[in-house]
Amino acid sequence: MWSAVVLVLCLAFGYGSANPACNPGKEGMLNVHLVCHTHDDVGWLKTVDQYFYGANNSIQQAGVQYILDSVVQSLKEDSSRKFIYVESAFFFRWWDEQTDEVKADVKSLVEKGQLEFIGGGWSMNDEAAAHYNAIIDQMTVGLRKLNDTFGEIARPTVAWQIDPFGHAREQASLFAQMGFNGLFFGRLDHDDKDTRIANKTMEMVWQASQDLGKAAWLFTGVLPNGYGPPPGFCFDVLCQDQPFMDDPRLHDYNVDQKVTDFVKAAEAQSAQYASNHIIMTMGEDFNYQSANRWYKNLDKLIRYVNARQENGSKVNVFYSTPSCYLESLHNSNLTWPTKSDDFFPYASGNHSYWTGYFTSRPALKRHVRSTNAFLQAVKQVSALLGLGVDPRVEHLKEVMGVLQHHDAVSGTAKQHVTDDYTLRLDQGVTQSFAAITEAYSKLHSDTSEDQATVFCPLLNVSSCAVSETSSSFLVTVYNPLAKPRDHIVRVPVPAGVAYKVTDYKGDAVTVQLVPLPESLLAMPGRSSNAKFDLAFVASAIPPLGFLQFHVQRSSSRRILAQQMSTVYVPKASQEIMVKGGNVAVEMDPDTSLLSGVGVITENGIKMNKVNQTFLWYAGVIGNNSAEEWRSSGAYIFRPNATAPFPITQKPTVKVVEGPVVNELHQTWRDWVSQVVILYPGQPLLTLQWLVGPIPISDGVGKEVVSRVIWSNVTTDKTFYTDSNGRETLKRVLDYRPTWQLRNHEPVAGNYYPVTARLLLDDGKDFKAAVLNDRAQGGTSLGDGHMELMVHRRLLHDDAFGVGESLNETAYGQGLVARGKHYIVHSDFATSECDFGCLHRTVGEDVLLPPIISFTPTTTTRHSWRESHTAKWSGTKASVPWNVHLLTLEPLGETTILVRLEHQYQANESSFSVPATVSLQDLLADWEIVSAQETTLAANLLKDDDQRYEWKVEGTENEQGGETERRENRIKPSLSSFSVTLNPMEIKTFILEEVWLLEPS
Template structure:
């Protein structure tokens, strides 16, 4: 986002307004730096890669590490293809292929120069197009440490809307490419998150587990920056998990000004700063003043950092299309600044990299401050909170989750069937890597770019279906049969009760693959145009409910199905395996027994099963939920859908923006109800009891309570959001209760750790509330809860959303946004999504749990994992005359496991790397002291996972990104101000005949497994 110069001026004014008088004198230098800082770095001729090749400067000087770089978004204003090739110049003239061409040539010209590169999605493309000579040249640059890969993910991830499963996958994808192409010299050691809009504690923990020694980023709340600049604590040891202790500690630094250089020293072809003109015979000779300004910038930066090493990042968005011009000026700048040492200057400038800068800090023998909370929410200036993107583009956020589900299932099916089709799965892996970008799943790209992300996911899913079919051809087939397996296909519109290929068919099959290592029971709905007999895997008739599809679903724009009814059935699935259900049409429908269905309209309604009672009045208001087993009750007031009026004006600026893709800026602190009236339709069957609440023609909720479950499913439909009144609207679901939460609420970080939030409070600085709503919004990746001494109300989400607790006892979650103005943060487009010539309609689910706090962890932990790794449904149209004929030909149930696995263990990754080689990640997904039983360490035998494939012959533990044996990892040690060391003894490599492992709370362990 190139709004840097504007914000530089505004930050200057901001700091002046916020500093106390006692800090003014000291802060003059700090102000000068915050306003004009940037980063640039030089370095000496390298004899190899790694820390040993670093120039550590001079101990008696201020050492300025010049870091030449480019920040290349893998989609934002243009698609990833358009950015790579440089097309669509009318949007912006940027072409990544030319950047890489130019940079390599510039590095070859001068052995002092260094450069870092981050986005593997671009570099992988470029590498595949190069000649052998060019590849050898690049390998030499990497081996000499002059071209260094930082972070190494497929993209620079967003940290608010991403799930840890996908974060690990996309970094592993890039790490695998670098390892296979360049070896150990290319292994990233630094996290480089210079552009995301807030930073997650879980991401920092994952980076530490990836073997990173440090993390640098560019954005932090302006309050935070003022204090850290004054106290010289912009660099710290981030203690990123209370569960993993020192294993999760990560040195973290906030860069001087996002990721740009000092404003007067931009030498890219897109810049207007004067070059270094060093011919004294010319009238424009400017070396003295340019050197003086640079030294002033360096001295100002020294005032806010703690050592005699500072970093200047000389780069920006898509810089170095002409790297020769940039490096030539940097060469001169370095030369002439260093000449001033002869005149008493203590500024020493050289080319460097983030890892070399980090290494210099490590050798500085300093004790560092610590941090345990996160960097959310992010405010760039007063009243400007970047919390809207937590929810922006909710359909894309859900589609990304759905695609990840398919990716994990496809890997499992490929591995257990031993199909060895990993190369085909790559397309979906690559699309998922792009989707994690901080302008992709975040929802902050232009519309045509968001469409491109979705198209790539769709194309990857289509390729994955090829693998799914190949796997089922092996797993479904009975050994004595050679009959071809019916083609399996997905029904991606099942979420709107539509599956066109099965409509009117005489028979079809529905196969569910359960990707978890625990048996699960689900309640799927199958839209149909006729009635069927349904048989389970052993041939018994399934007593399914035959129910009408709600009008709210049938009226969604673009729904082409003629199905008016749907079957609701209970399906119990084996762990890590599948069950197939056979649907066979019957001509004589009188023989089909339908269960009794009772319905009421606009009457008081009570839903009740063995565990819960849910009470509504005749207006459709949720009044009470009772936990029958625990004798607990929670009362509700004004539960339902509301909307905030979006702040909007014609002259939006970064200092005073409209509500937009990034920014949530409500005009008023209280939301309005979407309707002052509502209607309730209550329906009860043996399997489910439902209360459908219709607010108006564009908003509804449906509460479902299934038998034998302790959760309430809440399905919401929102849209098309009306904007005929020229008012942008941000839709929330609010759960108001009588729980005495005392300002506290709890949200997860990327689907793993849970952090305590306190309304109008920040752990790091004294916070004076300016915007009472958006300042209290946090990312919700999978769950949010409130509690008091006896009761806890937990809401699970099916995608990343924003939300918080604006009042005691209240939870609100933003589910959809439709805005009419741009927020001036760079995308230059209003977030006004449409489909079928109407505003976009979005449907989704919340899962509600109500229990004692001591019993809630197992509910929300297990519930969130099962919601995230939901069984994948595939349909087929078998050419069989009857169920008997089908069952004679095909296996209808199968599981990879013979022994039950502990409920606090999750299979995160099961990926076949080669015919006898597998990558396996297992995790303990409970936190310390979270549950009396499930928070204990647990021991499992990995051989259990391979019982259907073979015997484990060899097993090597790897770091999280699977690009280094854990026994070979040696991270830098840091000392905190509390005299604590970050040093830990790493786990030793396991012997080849040991398959039993122990998992501690929140621990992920990664193994390369070779079977006999």
Template sequence: MTLRSAVFVAVCIFAALATCSLALPARSAPKYNTSGGPMAGKLNVHLVAHTHDDVGWLKNPDQYYAGLNNSIQDAKVQFVLDTVMQELELNPDRKFIYVEIYFFSRWWQEQDEDTQKRVKEYVQQGRLEFINGGIVMSDEAATHYVATIDQMTLGHRFLLNTFGVKPRIGWHIDPFGHSNEFASLFAQMSFDGFFFGRIDYQDKDRRLKDKDMEMIWRGSSSLGAASEIFAGVNYNGYNPPDGFCFDQYCGDDSIQDDFRLEDVNVEERVNDFVAACLDQAQHYRTNNIQLTMGSDFQYSNARLWFKNLDKLIHYVNADGRVNVFYSTPSIYLDSLHAANLTWSYKTDDFFPYADGPHAYWTGYFTSRIALKGFERTSSAFLQSCKQLEAVRGHSNLANSEQLNLAVAVLQHHDGVSGTSKQHVAYDYARRVSEGLSECETVINRALGDLTFVSGPSVTEFVQCPLLNVSICAMSETSANFTLVVYNPVGFARAHLPRFPVPFGSYAVYDEKGLVIPSQVVSMPFETQRLRAEILGEEAAAAANYLLVFAVPTTGFGFATYFVNRTSGPNGEDVALETAAVEKIRSAEEFIDTGAESFAPKADVTMENQNVIVTFDGNTGRLKSLTNKISQISSAVTQDFFYYNSSWGTSDDEQASGAYIFRPNRTAVFPVNAAPIGVTVVRGSVFQEVRQVFSNWVTQIVRLYDGDNDVEFEYTIGPIPYDIPEGKEVITRFSSDLASGGTFYTDANGREMQRRDLNYRPTWKLNVTEPVAGNYYPVNSRIHTIDKTNNRQLSILTDRSMGGSSLADGQLELMVHRRLFYDDSRGVGEPLNETGLLGTGLVIRGIMYVTLETAALSPRAVHPSAVLIAHPVAMALAPLSTDVATYVANHVTSWTALDSPLPPNIHLLTFEILPYGPSHLEVLLRLEHFYEVNEDTKYSGPVTLDLSTLFDPSVLTVTSAVEYNLSANQRSSQVSRLQWSHTAVAENKAQEAFFKSIDAGISVTLQPMQIRTFQLSITRV
């Protein structure tokens, strides 16, 4: 430009400015042409405007919503929703998707009537679309299917009752790996598609090369086509193409199209954008691609995004090389469906996830293991709470809603996953704890009402929520007390409570006055230590014994038992049974003198009607298991080890952290290589071997009378801070089973997934981390099989954790982690949890080990998995009268069922529908928990009549309507997109069954099927 022309331009600009009014013009639709949609013969670029709002991560959910604690992260969800709605008003072509219903429902409640009306119009017009629709975008590795279904149902019912909409798309753009079970669950929730952002970098490279980024994913071999869903991997994860992030924190250039000013960049920006689109398109099969235009907590100033997107659409379309428009994942999916292609087929999962050669995200399978255990027990308690609430009625004084929401929030992929900051983990636990208090009141009141013969309840029940550390005020202070045991599953069970008591002799009676076998044992030293940390030395010393007894209960009901202290004429203890105690190498002696001073001993055995457990007399460790009924044995050893964590190396700075598991070598280090401390306790109710591996690792191995499995209760911590790297603690079971490098893990508590060492079914694995790369999530069980000798070794867990089999016949589970370096994946702090004394976290967990033939293992394992995931709820009250008087004035046993459910059917859900037309609307789910062809007896179909399911003296079913899994649409109205894929045709009769709707209220459940019903009931 010459000097003269530059002066001329400046004068023109000055003149224009001089004549401008300072008043802002009225807001109206922009001048840019943004209308459009897919076009034939063009590359169609679907712009998906979105935000990803973590419900807790670096800040807690309330801080994220309000925009507090911004020194950690500048994120303000309420302003995202405020400004997005304002921008949608300005241009009818604009579209936006929203996912996290926890945040949206909170924002919705704050809006005035005019705003709510306007937002409903956006929804009806398809300009605001709810994707996924759960309370949170849940984790897929550490979540159990029960809590997953609950949180999705809670969100879907809100959307249905608020907007009348039913989400079509699963949208898990941030979770760290993807589970078969989620594909299956989402298909059963009537989703048409499932899009996600993270898959293993090697898998993604192969898929990009082969144009295999989109596929048909079958989640369940048992459910067949009913579990199939279209799945797609987003090209950029969930971020925009490089250079096209228009949020205020991104730093990318806006589109400058004012030719009166300098730095006009329209041509440059259009060229760069078209190049990015063409690059992405070469890896996908149709002329449609999806661009995720947004990221974490973006759009808090939505004007920046939408103004630039308007310009981008206008100028790119004017260029003509590609066709770009505002879109949503639903519109994109419909465009793919219209292409009428045959898609590739996938039946395995997307675990483990790695984003680099030494960065396997398998540490979070175990991170914050205490929180994982708390989540599992809280979810189970919630089921009991909802059942009793439905039977007795909803109360505004105390109800299940707070716990329901708190457990739902905890399913977030930075919640139960253990990948949040410490203060956020505390906040998750606080929310759940407050909800538990509400549900304790619900259960206590319900059981009080149900047990009293007439009128209001006069029995004040209490709970003992700290029984896992043997603390219970009622049993410690009352010589006589009543115990009501509520069983939430649909079939009978026996439970063995363990109550701390101050004396050595008690008698336990049932409702008929018959003595129940019981056993009083001295309290283990590690339990005394935990009690002292929590209560203080003096208070902890008030109870030095544990009272244990077996209490049978019917399904969906309760039984009552009575505990009395027994004493002689002079007040001395008169024990009905004294447990025999043999101190082979006592805990106290072990800690004081060290293991090297112990002399060799003979082997120790525990035996009941079904099992023999043998311990090596020299080492004190497990030596073998024998199944007496099946007449099989295995040499099985068990020990505790730890991996040294990596803090990064000179050539690769990847450390082990909250997300990533990276040991600094493949070798493990024993917690103690020498003989361990052992004490044996024997009695008629149970036997146990108490093992002391070190001053921070102890274990009790129990065998109960009549049981088929062996219980391993471990207490670990504080993990010493004696090496700078940190420790990742495992327990390892090594057997003589010839497993051939194959083992099996469950998917979110349901179907088993085959795992092969150093192998992936759909791509060639380059093994760069031989330990971490072979770890998988274990939500409820892991097993390995010796097919030649027909033996299966199974381990069931009480919470989610990581596990593997790194050698033939071997199973290992990571049970605790303490790390001192951050893994550079965003959380910004090491996983160094502290306990009550600030020295490190102590955790206690339980595993159940079974040796059985491969054919009979499902019968041993599946019912146990259901019972472990759904423990009983217990309520206690002082017994101020004799047993006969109490029985005369109370209902002591009760069930809501007319008869127990079949042994392969689980009462998954029974709860009031808070959004129903009345409180007599109940949501019922029944689950068949065996897989196809898994068992000769229990893998067949089961037919039930809902009209006779319940005891008519308790409630009657007046009508039943079947719904999809998340209960937001009737099964008869479900119509999902059908896709062509490359799999071999299968049994069409089975597929047809799952599409059929049974007449009336007689229902048939096929293997692994969950059926959902909305019942109208009348309470008696």
């Protein structure tokens, strides 16, 4: 056990948690920290289950259960040995199968510092396609479970992102806010790495936020060999390197040569790093299934290398961990370089830009994002209505944690693994439907079967059995935002039927029957009677609450005629302008493409010239034998030309108009179509695209993009993308801020991950943003250009491991993807909501759309209001408009986790000012009696967060900042429970000893 006295003294001096289990190395020596580890993908070539049990070994020889069995036994045999483990999803599956005796052994190994948890999230998440909301959740699941199982001594203090394909600045910021001292990773651009090696800047302090200062600083190190051992020193059963053969009588005796080779490797690595401590990763994918082979050889390596010190060698080698290595670097008291941008895009060679996976498997990416929205809602309802910790919801949290893995949401797993991921999502969501149904039932006086709540997961293709077949049904619209909102509800219904919709006050609601696009009706696999969407406005949906509507069929032909949309096909060369609220669009009569987006004012329409269309790049077909023959594939985007091909010269157009929504239906080909949507009262333009099945009969793989061009705008090669959905980063065409780019792929080398928004700003009076409903790759290849890749279907593998082409199919054809882009423009801004407000508010709406459910009913609309709660809110007061309720979930029967975030950056908007929230007002039916602020992952009290301070180049290096970091913290003795948030700040609280009041 660690010495409590040493721990207290170190904390008092601000050095973090000094660990007596660490070998400090020797003065005047090159100290080599051997880090024994395994990298266990939570699905990739095999499914999660197959990897754990070691099944399907014809694909890959890998069994995680054997790794943990073997490592624990080897650690018990020698107290000097160490091992680190990362993926909590696998560890706890193994842990749950162990005997009490084995669990006691593991706890002892953890206490002695032999077994150390690093990273600690449920998975090692992707950093391009993963949204910050889901990243925080999956880290919280893993870290809290480690804390609950082993206590504070097992809390990871080092992040370990060794395999993701590029690294996001926001990810580093989140790690810092979780209390991590450092981050190590393995992949960065090959030219960037060469530059850092030459300059000895492989380790740095990442200043990972424009707004949060030192709270987002994180020491970051690039590992020397990816995450494997130096050549010649892999001793796993999966490796071919020679073991130590140390019997002098053997003809193959090799100790002298092995030691010499290792010393040379250590000295060569030392020349690339700044201190006299270096880290060597001793492990690879699914290594240590027979841990004894590794440890037996590493024991010899340590003994024989260190024996040379008697002859003057300056190399000292020992077992270590990343946290021990980081402590040695911190104690060295060096001054470190800094970095303030990110590590995207990642290129492993001149023609291998890992920018294709930003878009790969768009349907899975959307499935993950929509499931995240549902998960937030079900956690909220469980907390607000007192369900406590529900195993069904806990299961969904773990499933979502798996899906954040860097071979899951990234779209880089084999097809059968992707199918397994999809099944896990479906099962998790289906189980959690019952939790919301149970919660809703608490609000209704009628407990009959009439209360059965039905969710329709196929609303994205306008399919729902309840609304299509029921003569009368209820629609419940839950708002997961902690502020009121309006929403256009769209309910799939059959043709030839009118409807009467009644709101909670008993008033009739204006409705419109909107014909579904022909391309949607013809979509492969769609089995639905719906030919229309019944559209109506749900106004002022309460925060963290719902509105319920009664919908009843009507046989009235007069009502049907009134509700039908006006539909027409424009004549040749006819000018088309469609208006909706204060926004108008016009189409070019010659091309049938969007040609203008404008705002309607008292003085007329201020129109901005813009063009939007779909194009496709042809993926390079190569044999992958050399860089110049690299194929475009699941990871790599490599078009065979800089200019994409048009889908067709002129799409067909249909106009749909009515009191609720106006639309333009565009069809380029039978595999590319789009609906341009204008909703009255919404200052944005919605583009609902449908792409697929992408044709491949010509033998050419295709990568489809939506391109928006603002014709009269000069943007000087500059554009902006978000980082994991939060802060934005400046991008400049063919440029990297910290190293000289030699771009051999002018398109792919300028693609970046767009998790939530792509923005343009001419620095004068023009600003525009395109927001997306899932992660995609995007760029700006010219003045005023905004390009997002929406779908890709390829016929060749790119030879980076997945072993199959990205050729997704469904129902015997190529996969169809459907999604939305949202365009906002600075001209849409008002005095109440400027452009920064617009794109942040729209982004919040896109992230957490209302959750819609249906209830077949025989109750008349007159008696419905007496037996049902048709309007409800779980909060006393809305949060300010610049605040987002990020998390509300139960941790126990009387314990709730709350995260509040300021969703604006400094100087981004008039809303970029401090905001104050009352925690007491968040919950209508609960009284908070105490609150504790924690770090971001809710596994450490904020007052116990003692992160390392680092000296950095170019600044004064005071050992201060702790007072600043502790400002505005809730103290349990305070009675106000008032929280103040500054721009981009997230604050996390555990609300203890809450109790339920009488329902209000």
